[in-house]
Structures are given as structure tokens and as C-alpha cells.
Amino acid sequence: MNITREDVIREVKKIVVDAACNLDPEMVRFLQLAKSKETAPLAKTILSEIIQNQEIARNQGIPMCQDTGVSVFFVELGNQVRLDFDLVEAINEATRLGYKEGFLRKSIVAHPIDRVNTKDNTPAVIHIKLVMGDTLHITFAPKGAGSENLSRMKMMTPAEGIEDVIAFVKETILLAGGKACPPLIVGIGIGGNFELAPLIAKEAIFRPLTDEATHPINRELEVRLMKEINELPVGAMGLGGVTTCLAVKVNSYPCHIASFPVAVNLQCHAARHKEITLGGNKHEEI
Amino acid sequence: MKKYNLPLSTSDIQSLHAGDYVLLSGKIHTARDAAHKLLVKSLESNEVLPFDLSETTIYYVGATPPKPGQVIGACGPTSSYRMDPFVEPLMNSGLKVMIGKGERSDEAKAAILRHNGLYLIVTGGIGALVSQRVHSSKIVLYPELGTEAIHELEVVDFPAIVAYDIFGNDLYTQQ
Numbered sequence: 001m002n003i004t005r006e007d008v009i010r011e012v013k014k015i016v017v018d019a020a021c022n023l024d025p026e027m028v029r030f031l032q033l034a035k036s037k038e039t040a041p042l043a044k045t046i047l048s049e050i051i052q053n054q055e056i057a058r059n060q061g062i063p064m065c066q067d068t069g070v071s072v073f074f075v076e077l078g079n080q081v082r083l084d085f086d087l088v089e090a091i092n093e094a095t096r097l098g099y100k101e102g103f104l105r106k107s108i109v110a111h112p113i114d115r116v117n118t119k120d121n122t123p124a125v126i127h128i129k130l131v132m133g134d135t136l137h138i139t140f141a142p143k144g145a146g147s148e149n150l151s152r153m154k155m156m157t158p159a160e161g162i163e164d165v166i167a168f169v170k171e172t173i174l175l176a177g178g179k180a181c182p183p184l185i186v187g188i189g190i191g192g193n194f195e196l197a198p199l200i201a202k203e204a205i206f207r208p209l210t211d212e213a214t215h216p217i218n219r220e221l222e223v224r225l226m227k228e229i230n231e232l233p234v235g236a237m238g239l240g241g242v243t244t245c246l247a248v249k250v251n252s253y254p255c256h257i258a259s260f261p262v263a264v265n266l267q268c269h270a271a272r273h274k275e276i277t278l279g280g281n282k283h284e285e286i
Numbered sequence: 287m288k289k290y291n292l293p294l295s296t297s298d299i300q301s302l303h304a305g306d307y308v309l310l311s312g313k314i315h316t317a318r319d320a321a322h323k324l325l326v327k328s329l330e331s332n333e334v335l336p337f338d339l340s341e342t343t344i345y346y347v348g349a350t351p352p353k354p355g356q357v358i359g360a361c362g363p364t365s366s367y368r369m370d371p372f373v374e375p376l377m378n379s380g381l382k383v384m385i386g387k388g389e390r391s392d393e394a395k396a397a398i399l400r401h402n403g404l405y406l407i408v409t410g411g412i413g414a415l416v417s418q419r420v421h422s423s424k425i426v427l428y429p430e431l432g433t434e435a436i437h438e439l440e441v442v443d444f445p446a447i448v449a450y451d452i453f454g455n456d457l458y459t460q461q
Contacts, residue, residue: 042447045307049409049445057360057414063350066360066413103359105350105433115320117432146365146388146410178458179365179388181410237409238389238458239447270411 001078001134001279005085008136008278009094015140015274016071016098020063023054026209027246027271034183034243043241047183050236050269065270068104069142071095071124074203078133081279088126091138096120107145127199135280141206141273147184147266150176153198156260162217165190165262166225172264173229173245178238181268184245185209186229188221189263192253197261204249205267211249218250225250289443293341294383299404302448304455308406309443314343314385315426318364320434322372329379336426337438340380346387348433349423350413358423358439360413363387366405370394377401385446389458398450405450407457419444 028051035047057064073091077083099106099121108122109115131137152172156164169188176182189201213219225248235241246269255261290298292312302308315337317325328335346366350359366386373384373394382403387410390398398405408416420439427436449457 042305042307046409049412049415053412053415056418060414061353062356062414062417063360064414065411066348066350066362067364068350068360103351103353105348105359107348107433119432144411149365177389178407178410179367181387237387237407268411 001081003081003083003136003278005090008087008090009097011276011278012091012094012138012140013098013101015138015276016095016142017102017104019140019142019272019274020068020102020104021057021061023057023064023270023272028054030209030246031183031269034246038236038241038243040235040241042239043236043243046236046239047243063104064272065144066105067107067144067146068099068121069107069144070148071099071121072141072143072202073124073126074139074141074206075126075128076131076137077128078131078135078279080134081136087128091126092122092124095122095124104142133280136278137275138278139206139273139275144268144270147176147180147268150180151198151201151263151265153261153263155194156262158258158260160260162221165221166228168262169225169264170228170232172266173232173234176266177234180266181270182234182238182245183236183243183269185267185271186225186245186248187265187267188225188248188250189265190250190252190261191255192261193255193259194261196253197263198265200251200253201263201265204251205265205271206273207249209247213250215252218252221250222248292343292441294343294404299382299402299452302404302451303453304448304451304457304460306448308446308448310343310446311442311444312440314345314439314441314444316345316347316349316437316439318346318348318434319368320431321428321436322369324428324431325436326372326375329375338380339376340382342381343383343385344376344381345385345439349417349437351433352423356417358417358420361416361420362411362413363408366390366407367394373397377403390450395450395456399452399454402452404448404452406446407449408446416444
């Protein structure tokens with residue numbers, strides 16, 4: 001299966017622009033459900049503003065949030081796909097064009113110390129996984145800094161257990177308060193090592209909202225944390241109520257006998273992501 | 287819901303309490319991380335600013351670029367805590383009212399109270415909605431900063447909530 005550089009640029013550019021203005025309908029449904037369950041008047045007003053905002057964004061083609069993020073890509077490259085070009089370069093070119101033509105904010109500085117803006121939102125953060133098959137699957141997520149800045153990682157010890165994971169996650173949510181723009185989607189990665197735990201936490205954020213972890217321990221964490229986080233005194237935008245998080249997703253990976261890495265990646269209510277599949281016999285946009 | 291014209295007068299400021307939802311109309315100036323660093327440098331070297339800090343309101347924002355025909359792109363608030371180190375010097379130069387989102391440091395909160403100032407918040411992530419309340423936008427300082435340049439905005443019915451009032455109330459800890 002041949003996929004051309006032009007195919008990648010054209011299709012990736014489309015999802016880059018689309019993601020900024022069109023919130024996933026499932027996310028909208030979760031927000032509406034949360035609003036109907038919310039009892040605190042101020043939190044209800046805030047949830048109404050959020051729902052109204054995504055309608056304006058969709059109808060008028062305005063980004064729902066001015067922080068159009070770091071451009072994060074998760075790529076699954078099938079072993080039967082033949083690429084005669086530099087995939088990373090093509091994704092960066094699509095990012096460059098998408099941010100320009102879509103009137104998105106360019107928020108990347110070339111170096112964290114002298115902070116000169118690259119003016120095209122590149123380079124993107126690109127994770128490539130090799131898989132079996134004849135398709136190229138790309139997920140794009142513009143990740144805002146507000147929630148990313150309040151995310152945390154800890155190397156716990158094997159003496160600790162499920163209660164300590166729960167305590168660390170709840171402490172993270174409390175420290176973030178209103179700053180991370182709740183209602184949140186909470187992505188948790190446990191296990192792996194120092195770099196893998198945050199990566200699987202980020203992947204967790206982009207699991208379908210109704211998806212449930214298959215491992216019973218991960219599922220127990222999801223159920224308990226969903227309840228306990230919403231009992232914390234945070235609420236929508238940190239101003240009280242019962243809507244601190246809309247979903248909790250836990251991913252795990254085996255780890256060293258001496259290790260217990262835990263990462264909590266926070267996602268604000270502007271939970272934007274779009275996916276595309278190229279190759280196979282289809283160009284399918286999800 | 288109360289309507290106010292900007293800049294807020296001393297009696298306006300005295301009449302507002304944490305939790306009040308207000309609609310603001312008038313001129314505001316935008317500034318976020320990079321502009322704050324430069325503003326404080328400008329003040330330290332006694333440069334004359336093209337606007338009077340005591341006659342304006344600072345809004346922490348970096349908008350998306352406007353499409354042709356639009357006044358401004360998405361322009362919701364950014365997190366205020368990153369601007370905390372700049373509160374004291376700006377308030378020393380007359381600033382009274384800041385608009386952003388999220389909790390601030392104890393130091394910044396104390397400075398706002400000491401200067402009889404107000405801290406207002408806007409719901410984060412509603413940049414498309416807020417853009418509809420901005421009727422004009424122009425760069426007035428540091429154009430080299432792009433989205434972080436200081437813009438003068440004319441706003442009408444700009445939606446904000448009082449987070450810290452002059453009586454020492456904090457909406458975040460009242461909940």
C-alpha cells in the first residue's frame with residue numbers, strides 16, 4: 001500500500017483545523033449530562049457557557065479555545081504501508097499549513113529559555129508506533145498548556161498500593177484546582193518506567209469516553225476515582241459543585257520489581273482530538 | 287447580573303463582592319507572560335506607556351488570529367498564576383483590576399487586597415463565546431510579540447465573575 005506525502009499533508013491538515021472548532025459530539029453529550037446533574041447554580045452557569053461556546057465555535061468556525069495547543073500526534077504505521085517520504089516532515093508541514101490556514105494560535109517557542117516563537121506551531125510532538133496491517137492511522141490532539149502544566153508524575157515505591165495511587169491522583173486534582181479548567185478528563189498511567197508512564201497516561205485521555213479498562217484493577221481505579229474526584233471541593237472551573245471530572249481513564253504497563261511509576265495527565269473540558277485512517281482501501285475520517 | 291462601564295470607578299470596586307457575575311463594557315488591555323516581563327522592564331526604566339495603568343483593566347489573554355472579516359479570534363482567559371510575580375509592580379503603577387482565570391498565589395492575593403484592587407475571572411475555554419463580545423482590537427505595544435503583544439480591546443457585555451474583592455473574600459475558598 002503506497003501512501004503519498006500529499007495524501008498525508010492534505011488529510012492531516014484537515015483534522016488539524018477541524019479539531020480546533022468542532023468538539024467531539026460524545027464530549028458534548030457528556031457536558032450536557034453533567035449540566036443536567038449539576039446542582040450548584042454557578043457551576044450550572046459555567047457548564048452552560050461551555051456548551052454555548054462549542055456551539056458558537058462549530059457554527060462560526062472559530063476555535064473553541066484560544067490555546068490551540070502543542071500539536072500532539074499518535075501515529076500507528078502498518079508494516080505493509082510503503083512510504084517514500086519523511087513522515088515526520090510531512091506531519092510537521094501539515095501542522096504548519098493547518099495552523100496558518102485555519103487561523104489557529106502559534107504557541108510554540110524554539111527553546112524554553114530564550115523563548116522565541118517558531119511562528120508556525122511546529123515542531124509537533126509525534127509518537128510513532130509500528131503495527132501490523134496496511135493502514136496509517138493518525139490521531140491529532142491540540143493539547144493546551146493550562147491542563148498540561150498541572151499534570152504530575154511520581155516514582156512511587158512497591159510498598160505502596162492502590163490507596164496511594166488514589167491519594168496521589170486526588171492530590172493532583174486539588175493542586176490543579178480551577179487552573180486546569182475542569183471539568184476534566186483524567187488520564188492515568190501506572191507502571192512502565194520514567195518515560196512510559198506519562199505516555200500511557202496521555203494515551204488514556206484519548207480513549208473513547210465510554211470505554212472501560214479491561215484489567216480489573218484499572219477498572220476499579222476508574223470507578224473509584226470517578227466518584228471520589230467528583231466529591232472533591234473543586235467543581236467546574238474550581239468554583240464548586242459536583243462536576244470536577246467527566247471521565248477517568250487508567251492505562252497500565254508491567255514494570256521493574258523496584259519501581260512503581262504513576263503519571264496523571266489532565267485534560268481540560270476542551271478535549272479536542274480527531275483521527276484519520278489512510279491506506280487500506282479507504283480514506284476514513286472519524 | 288450587573289452591568290458596568292470600564293474602567294471601574296472606586297465606588298464600582300467597593301460595590302462588588304466575590305461571586306458577583308458582571309457584564310463589562312469599555313476598553314481593556316491584554317497582556318500575558320511575555321508582555322508582563324517587558325511591561326515591568328518598561329516601568330523600571332521609567333518609559334512612558336501608550337496607556338495609563340490606573341485607567342485600564344488588564345486581561346490575561348493571547349487570542350487566535352482573526353479570520354478575514356472578524357475582529358478577533360478565540361480569546362478566552364489564560365491562567366493568572368503565571369502573572370503573579372508581576373502583580374505588585376503593576377499595581378504600584380496604578381493598576382486596579384485584572385481579569386484571568388484560576389486561583390492565584392497568597393502573595394498576589396495579598397497584593398491585590400493591599401491595593402484595594404479586584405481580581406475577576408472568566409470561564410476558561412470559552413474563547414469563541416468571548417470573541418463575540420469584542421468589538422474592536424488593535425496592537426498598542428510590543429508588536430514583535432505576536433499573539434502576546436498588548437492589544438487594546440473594546441468590549442461590550444464581557445462576562446466576568448468577581449473572584450477576589452476588596453473585603454478579602456475569595457470565591458475559590460468560599461465554595
